[in-house]
Amino acid sequence: MNQQKQNLMDLFSTVNRYFSPKIVGEVNEVFIKIVKVKGQDVPWHTHQNEDEMFYVIKGCLNIECKGSDIIQLDSGEFFVVSKGIEHRVYAEEECWLMLIENKSTSHTGNVQSPITKTIGQQYY
Amino acid sequence: MNQQKQNLMDLFSTVNRYFSPKIVGEVNEVFIKIVKVKGQDVPWHTHQNEDEMFYVIKGCLNIECKGSDIIQLDSGEFFVVSKGIEHRVYAEEECWLMLIENKSTSHTGNVQSPITKTIGQQYY
Numbered sequence: 001m002n003q004q005k006q007n008l009m010d011l012f013s014t015v016n017r018y019f020s021p022k023i024v025g026e027v028n029e030v031f032i033k034i035v036k037v038k039g040q041d042v043p044w045h046t047h048q049n050e051d052e053m054f055y056v057i058k059g060c061l062n063i064e065c066k067g068s069d070i071i072q073l074d075s076g077e078f079f080v081v082s083k084g085i086e087h088r089v090y091a092e093e094e095c096w097l098m099l100i101e102n103k104s105t106s107h108t109g110n111v112q113s114p115i116t117k118t119i120g121q122q123y124y
Numbered sequence: 125m126n127q128q129k130q131n132l133m134d135l136f137s138t139v140n141r142y143f144s145p146k147i148v149g150e151v152n153e154v155f156i157k158i159v160k161v162k163g164q165d166v167p168w169h170t171h172q173n174e175d176e177m178f179y180v181i182k183g184c185l186n187i188e189c190k191g192s193d194i195i196q197l198d199s200g201e202f203f204v205v206s207k208g209i210e211h212r213v214y215a216e217e218e219c220w221l222m223l224i225e226n227k228s229t230s231h232t233g234n235v236q237s238p239i240t241k242t243i244g245q246q247y248y
Contacts, residue, residue, distance in 0.1 A: 003206075005197055006203070008179075024202075025177055027175045027226075029154070032177065051152050076132050077132070078149065100151045102153075
């Protein structure tokens with residue numbers, strides 16, 4: 001999947017569901033994904049052994065880490081949720097994200113929720 | 125280094141040398157770096173066991189892979205150079221990049237060149 005150049009905005013234009021990450025690249029043990037989010041559907045969850053990076057391409061994302069103040073990310077801002085931190089993300093308006101996470105990372109951790117997708121479901 | 129949100133453009137504003145990657149985040153075994161390039165200073169090199177992603181934030185980047193046509197990446201476009209592929213990148217005008225590569229990746233492979241930086245030199 002990595003043999004052609006790709007345009008991030010073109011890829012976003014093909015995403016027509018919220019909370020449905022799509023794999024757009026792989027670099028060794030990590031996937032680069034894009035996702036559109038709107039609402040509060042992501043459950044509290046933890047990735048015990050894996051960091052996860054959120055980079056806002058468009059809109060505004062709220063990241064809540066247990067016991068900490070809410071982090072508000074605007075377009076062009078990013079944050080890495082360190083392994084072991086219980087967290088959830090939500091957006092009041094439509095928000096476009098690039099995610100960088102290990103191939104082994106389940107996007108809702110060990111929590112099964114209505115939005116949970118398998119890795120197979122995240123391929124184009 | 126991952127406990128605060130960061131703004132990509134603010135980070136770029138602190139970069140005042142070409143071909144000098146700076147680590148802005150880490151996600152498990154990969155570094156997220158930013159770099160400004162202008163000119164043809166990057167030597168042909170290979171990462172034998174490591175993929176490397178180039179995402180153009182601003183400007184235009186040329187990626188040459190041995191035996192293939194030159195890939196021209198404009199702003200918003202990205203490309204993953206697969207492990208084992210001999211390559212070099214260059215830009216006629218100033219170009220801003222996000223790089224995603226393994227922590228173990230030397231940015232000029234096994235080639236020592238005037239632009240080569242150690243990982244230590246890539247930290248802020």
